[in-house]
Amino acid sequence: xxxxxxxxxxxxxxxxxxxxxxxxxxxxxxxxxxxxxxxxxxxxxxxxxxxxxxxxxxxxxxxxxxxxxxxxxxxxxxxxxxxxxxxxxxxxxxxxxxxxxxxxxxxxxxxxxxxxxxxxxxxxxxxxxxxxxxxxxxxxxxxxxxxxxxxxxxxxxxxxxxxxxxxxxxxxxxxxxxxxxxxxxxxxxxxxxxxxxxxxxxxxxxxxxxxxxxxxxxxxxxxxxxxxxxxxxxxxxxxxxxxxxxxxxxxxxxxxxxxxxxxxxxxxxxxxxxxxxxxxxxxxxxxxxxxxxxxxxxxxxxxxx
Amino acid sequence: xxxxxxxxxxxxxxxxxxxxxxxxxxxxxxxxxxxxxxxxxxxxxxxxxxxxxxxxxxxxxxxxxxxxxxxxxxxxxxxxxxxxxxxxxxxxxxxxxxxxxxxxxxxxxxxxxxxxxxxxxxxxxxxxxxxxxxxxxxxxxxxxxxxxxxxxxxxxxxxxxxxxxxxxxxxxxxxxxxxxxxxxxxxxxxxxxxxxxxxxxxxxxxxxxxxxxxxxxxxxxxxxxxxxxxxxxxxxxxxxxxxxxxxxxxxxxxxxxxxxxxxxxxxxxxxxxxxxxxxxxxxxxxxxxxxxxxxxxxxxxxxxxxxxxxxxxxxxxxxxxxxxxxxxxxxxxxxxxxxxxxxxxxxxxxxxxxxxxxx
Numbered sequence: 227x228x229x230x231x232x233x234x235x236x237x238x239x240x241x242x243x244x245x246x247x248x249x250x251x252x253x254x255x256x257x258x259x260x261x262x263x264x265x266x267x268x269x270x271x272x273x274x275x276x277x278x279x280x281x282x283x284x285x286x287x288x289x290x291x292x293x294x295x296x297x298x299x300x301x302x303x304x305x306x307x308x309x310x311x312x313x314x315x316x317x318x319x320x321x322x323x324x325x326x327x328x329x330x331x332x333x334x335x336x337x338x339x340x341x342x343x344x345x346x347x348x349x350x351x352x353x354x355x356x357x358x359x360x361x362x363x364x365x366x367x368x369x370x371x372x373x374x375x376x377x378x379x380x381x382x383x384x385x386x387x388x389x390x391x392x393x394x395x396x397x398x399x400x401x402x403x404x405x406x407x408x409x410x411x412x413x414x415x416x417x418x419x420x421x422x423x424x425x426x427x428x429x430x431x432x433x434x435x436x437x438x439x440x441x442x443x444x445x446x447x448x449x450x451x452x453x454x455x456x457x458x459x460x461x462x463x464x465x466x467x468x469x470x471x472x473x474x475x476x477x478x479x480x481x482x483x484x485x486x487x488x489x490x491x492x493x494x495x496x497x498x499x500x501x502x503x504x505x506x507x508x509x510x511x512x513x514x515x516x517x518x519x520x521x522x523x524x525x526x527x528x529x530x531x
Numbered sequence: 532x533x534x535x536x537x538x539x540x541x542x543x544x545x546x547x548x549x550x551x552x553x554x555x556x557x558x559x560x561x562x563x564x565x566x567x568x569x570x571x572x573x574x575x576x577x578x579x580x581x582x583x584x585x586x587x588x589x590x591x592x593x594x595x596x597x598x599x600x601x602x603x604x605x606x607x608x609x610x611x612x613x614x615x616x617x618x619x620x621x622x623x624x625x626x627x628x629x630x631x632x633x634x635x636x637x638x639x640x641x642x643x644x645x646x647x648x649x650x651x652x653x654x655x656x657x658x659x660x661x662x663x664x665x666x667x668x669x670x671x672x673x674x675x676x677x678x679x680x681x682x683x684x685x686x687x688x689x690x691x692x693x694x695x696x697x698x699x700x701x702x703x704x705x706x707x708x709x710x711x712x713x714x715x716x717x718x719x720x721x722x723x724x725x726x727x728x729x730x731x732x733x734x735x736x737x738x739x740x741x742x743x744x745x746x747x748x749x750x751x752x753x754x755x756x757x758x759x760x761x762x763x764x765x766x767x768x769x770x771x772x773x774x775x776x777x778x779x780x781x782x783x784x785x786x787x788x789x790x791x792x793x794x795x796x797x798x799x800x801x802x803x804x805x806x807x808x809x810x811x812x813x814x815x816x817x818x819x820x821x822x823x824x825x826x827x828x829x830x831x832x833x834x835x836x837x838x839x840x841x842x843x844x845x846x847x848x849x850x851x852x853x854x855x856x857x858x859x860x861x862x863x864x865x866x867x868x869x870x871x872x873x874x875x876x877x878x879x880x881x882x883x884x885x886x887x888x889x890x
Binding site (some may be wrong): 443 | 579582583584603604605606609610611613614615617618619620621630631634635678682690
C-alpha cells in the first residue's frame with residue numbers, strides 16, 4: 227500500500243478521488259438559468275412598466291413607448307395618488323384608505339391568530355369529546371364559497387348592529403380566517419411530542435400555562451407564517467371591504483378600484499399606477515422582510531427535534 | 532406496612548380494546564418496581580394511569596393511602612421521566628427544573644434551594660444555563676430526572692427512560708439510577724421492555740402481558756422459578772428450551788427417550804401427571820466432561836454456532852425440538868460437530884400443557 231503511487235489525473239471513474247468535478251457551463255445549467263431568466267422577465271416586465279409609467283407626465287404617456295424610461299422624471303403622480311386624487315366623492319388621495327386598511331388589518335390579524343392558535347392547540351392536545359366533529363365542520367367551512375355566505379352575514383351584522391362598522395369587518399375577517407389558520411395551528415401542535423404535554427401536566431401547568439409558556443413559544447415560526455398569510459390576505463381583500471364598510475371606511479383596495487375605474491375625465495395612467503404600487507407596498511414589504519422566516523416556518527416541521 | 536402505591540381492580544378500555552384488565556398491584560414504600568413486558572402489554576398505559584395522564588374505565592389508584600383516581604397529575608405526589616426526555620425546548624435547564632415549582636407557587640428561595648440540590652445530586656450544575664438542544668442525550672435524561680427530583684415527591688415514575696441512549700450510556704445511567712434509588716429511598720416504578728435493565732434495577736419485577744400481571748416477584752424468583760411458561764420464555768436470552776415430556780408418578784418425566792428423575796425438583800404442584808413442558812435454560816446446560824457428570828445427558832449435533840466472545844451459543848435440536856445452549860468462549864466448535872450435553876433437572880422448570888402454569 228505504502229509504495230503505491232498516486233494515480234495520474236484522469237477522467238476514468240476507476241481513478242475517482244475527492245469531490246466530483248462540476249462544470250459551470252453545462253447544457254443543464256444553461257437550460258435551467260435560461261428558463262429562470264425568462265420567467266423573471268415575464269414577471270418583472272409589468273412592474274417595470276408600472277414604475278416607469280408612474281414616473282412620467284401624461285403627455286409623455288400618450289406618446290406610447292410604455293417600456294421606455296421617463297424623459298422628464300416626475301414624482302407628481304405619486305404625490306397626487308397619495309393625497310389629492312378623487313376616490314369617489316372625496317378627493318383626498320388614498321392616504322385615508324391606507325389608514326383604514328391598517329385599522330382593519332391589524333386587529334383582524336391579531337384577533338384571528340389569537341383565536342385560531344388556541345383553537346388548534348385545544349383541538350390537537352386537549353382532544354375533547356366531539357373535537358373531530360368540530361374540526362371537520364370548521365374545515366368544511368373553508369370550502370364554502372364566500373359569495374354564498376355574504377347575504378346571511380350582512381343580515382347577522384345588521385341584527386347585532388355592526389353592519390357598516392369597522393368592528394363588523396374585523397369580525398368577518400376573523401371568522402373567515404378561522405378554518406385555514408386553525409388547520410395550520412392544529413397540525414403544527416400535532417407535531418409536538420405528546421410526552422412534552424404530559425410532562426407539563428405533571429408539572430402542574432394548566433390549559434393556559436401550557437399554551438403560553440410551552441406550546442406558543444414552540445409554534446413561533448407558525449405564528450410568523452400566520453401573520454404573513456393573514457396580513458396579506460386581509461390587506462388585499464376587496465370583496466368584504468366593499469360590502470361591509472362605508473365610503474369613509476373604505477380600505478385601500480376599494481379606493482384604488484374607485485380611482486382606476488372612474489369614468490369621468492382623462493384617465494391618469496401615471497396616477498393609477500402610482501396608487502396601485504402604493505397599495506401593494508405593504509404586502510410586498512412583508513414578503514421581503516419576512517421571506518426567510520416564512521420559509522423557515524413552512525419547513526419547521528422538518529427540523530423540529 | 533401501608534403500600535406506597537396501590538392499584539385496585541384497574542380497568543382501562545380504548546373503545547372495544549381492553550388494555551388493562553382488572554389489575555391489582557401493591558408497591559411498597561421505597562421499592563423499585565419494574566413493569567416489564569413486550570410492546571402492547573399495557574405497561575406504559577398502567578404507568579400513565581398511575582400518573583393521572585389517562586383516566587381508567589374502572590377501579591381505583593391509591594398513592595400513600597390517598598385515593599387519587601380522580602386527582603390531577605400534579606396533585607398526586609409523583610414525578611415522571613419520559614423516554615423522549617420531554618424537556619421544554621425554549622427553557623434553560625434551570626427553567627425546566629423550576630417550571631413545576633413555579634406553577635405550584637413555591638417561594639423563590641425554596642425553588643433555588645431545590646434546584647441546587649437536584650443539580651448537585653445529578654451533577655448538572657454547570658449545565659443550568661443551557662438549553663436542552665445544547666445537551667447530549669445522557670445530560671438531557673439527567674435533567675429529566677432532575678425535573679422529577681425537585682418536586683420532592685414520594686413516587687417516581689419512569690417510562691423507558693434509557694431506551695433512547697446508546698448501550699454504553701445506558702449501562703452508566705442504569706448504575707446511576709440504582710445509586711439514586713439507594714440514596715433517596717423513594718418508591719420508583721419503572722417501565723421497560725429491556726430485561727437486563729429490569730433484572731439489574733428491580734427489587735421486584737412485574738411481568739405484564741395483555742393487560743394482566745403474569746408474575747410479580749424478585750428478579751431471582753422470576754428467573755429461577757417462573758410461574759408461567761410465558762414468563763420463562765420471556766426472561767433470558769436466548770430463551771429457555773422447552774421439550775415436550777410426560778410426567779408420571781415417581782416423580783419421573785420422560786423426555787426424548789430418557790426418564791429423568793425429579794426427586795430433587797422443587798414442585799409447586801405435587802401429584803400432577805400427564806403431558807408437560809420440560810424447560811431448561813441454555814446457560815444451565817453443561818457440555819463435554821461436565822455433561823457426562825450430569826444426571827441427564829444427550830448426544831447432539833451442533834447446527835449453528837454463534838461466537839459471542841465471552842461465550843459461544845450453539846443451536847441444536849433434540850428429536851426435532853430446537854435446543855440452544857451456551858459454551859465457553861474458548862470452546863472449539865463448528866457446525867456439524869457432535870457434542871454431549873447434560874443438565875441437572877433441579878434447575879429445570881416444568882409447566883403443564885393446558886394452562887402452561889408451573890408444576
